[in-house]
Amino acid sequence: MATDSSSESKPDAECSCIMFDPPVYKQRYNWVIKAIKQLNPKTVVDMGCSECGLMQKLIRAEGLSIKELTGVDIDGVVLQCNTYKLKPLMTDYLKPSREHPLTVRLYQGSVTEPDSRLGNVDLVACLELIEHLEAPVLAQFPAALFGKLNPRVVILSTPNSDFNVLFPTLTGFRHWDHKFEWSRREFQIWCDGVAQKYDYDVLYDGVGDPPEQSSHLGHCTQIAMFTSRNTRLLLLSQINSAADSYELFAEYRHPFIKQKLTHEEKVLLEANYYINFLAKSQVADDGDTSSVDGAIEVSVPLSKLMTFPCIKALCASLEDLRMTLMKCNSITFDPSGDHVITSITCEESASDDNEDDVSCDTQHCSSDHMYTDPECWD
Ligand code: SAM
Numbered sequence: 001m002a003t004d005s006s007s008e009s010k011p012d013a014e015c016s017c018i019m020f021d022p023p024v025y026k027q028r029y030n031w032v033i034k035a036i037k038q039l040n041p042k043t044v045v046d047m048g049c050s051e052c053g054l055m056q057k058l059i060r061a062e063g064l065s066i067k068e069l070t071g072v073d074i075d076g077v078v079l080q081c082n083t084y085k086l087k088p089l090m091t092d093y094l095k096p097s098r099e100h101p102l103t104v105r106l107y108q109g110s111v112t113e114p115d116s117r118l119g120n121v122d123l124v125a126c127l128e129l130i131e132h133l134e135a136p137v138l139a140q141f142p143a144a145l146f147g148k149l150n151p152r153v154v155i156l157s158t159p160n161s162d163f164n165v166l167f168p169t170l171t172g173f174r175h176w177d178h179k180f181e182w183s184r185r186e187f188q189i190w191c192d193g194v195a196q197k198y199d200y201d202v203l204y205d206g207v208g209d210p211p212e213q214s215s216h217l218g219h220c221t222q223i224a225m226f227t228s229r230n231t232r233l234l235l236l237s238q239i240n241s242a243a244d245s246y247e248l249f250a251e252y253r254h255p256f257i258k259q260k261l262t263h264e265e266k267v268l269l270e271a272n273y274y275i276n277f278l279a280k281s282q283v284a285d286d287g288d289t290s291s292v293d294g295a296i297e298v299s300v301p302l303s304k305l306m307t308f309p310c311i312k313a314l315c316a317s318l319e320d321l322r323m324t325l326m327k328c329n330s331i332t333f334d335p336s337g338d339h340v341i342t343s344i345t346c347e348e349s350a351s352d353d354n355e356d357d358v359s360c361d362t363q364h365c366s367s368d369h370m371y372t373d374p375e376c377w378d
Contacts, residue, residue: 047129051078093255267311267324268325
């Protein structure tokens with residue numbers, strides 16, 4: 001017996017006496033990932049993405065077909081604080097494992113004002129969102145999502161209030177911001193009505209199993225999956241006429257495997273990694289925190305770059321390295337041509353992110369087919 005972290009990432013109620021393993025929020029994410037593996041959507045939207053937990057999982061999950069992943073939330077502060085979770089890591093550039101491009105976007109906006117940039121979306125997940133909507137907002141939600149965006153599939157989850165009797169100290173709702181919590185019957189009546197109005201089929205499931213003797217109460221979280229019955233072309237005109245109401249907070253293009261890379265591209269890839277590493281080490285050693293606009297300028301000797309086996313394997317001599325890097329517009333040299341000038345942000349210099357640990361210096365060398373297109377990095 002322990003706590004329930006089922007309903008929210010930060011549960012309000014100290015009411016819980018049921019332990020879920022894995023926690024119910026992870027079970028919800030896993031449920032969505034399993035559905036995505038079966039349905040193979042190319043475009044996925046996480047409505048009410050909050051701390052971007054599901055998006056982070058979807059970016060890292062193997063074998064998914066997603067090419068465009070978009071998060072939407074009304075709360076700009078929560079988006080700002082969690083944007084970093086969606087960025088590609090340095091290791092993603094060095095050893096990409098993704099076979100297809102993936103673009104990740106984060107928008108601030110409301111589920112009730114669909115944005116034309118989300119038109120034609122294959123799958124929308126709304127986990128633990130609807131119970132946070134005031135009645136008038138909830139009333140607009142189906143027309144905006146099912147009527148206008150008209151995704152091929154919609155996955156909705158919400159607390160099952162039938163289950164609440166298993167939280168003996170719970171009074172009221174599971175979270176302070178819940179505007180309601182529905183029984184399975186109430187949820188199914190609402191979902192059936194939406195499905196009928198917007199021409200969807202709907203299936204019910206849940207996660208967070210009840211104890212054996214309480215199976216009649218259903219799951220801790222109830223889930224509905226809607227599948228569109230109509231051909232979506234008819235509705236595209238509606239979404240095309242909608243305004244672009246969302247504010248773009250972030251956009252990241254994740255690197256993917258590209259079969260062929262030129263010699264210069266390989267050298268640049270490795271050199272960038274070690275220039276960054278050496279710059280960070282230098283700043284840490286010098287304790288230099290003087291910066292212009294938050295950036296610290298560092299001069300990295302080419303001779304030091306040549307000490308790394310990956311660079312040596314690509315360039316026969318220091319001169320070879322210099323000539324190759326000089327062809328790359330993105331590398332700046334000092335007047336002598338013996339040092340590369342780079343700048344790192346104060347945040348980077350303070351980061352102890354182990355993705356940049358030099359201990360990987362002999363391991364991260366990549367074989368030809370493991371590189372990505374540098375043009376896809378930004
Ligand atoms: N889906 C998240 C997950 O599974 O990790 C948790 C969602 S959190 C419990 C509910 C989120 O809905 C909050 O981040 C809140 O800002 C967002 N929200 C509330 N009203 C909204 C609206 N009208 N449009 C978009 N997001 C909204």
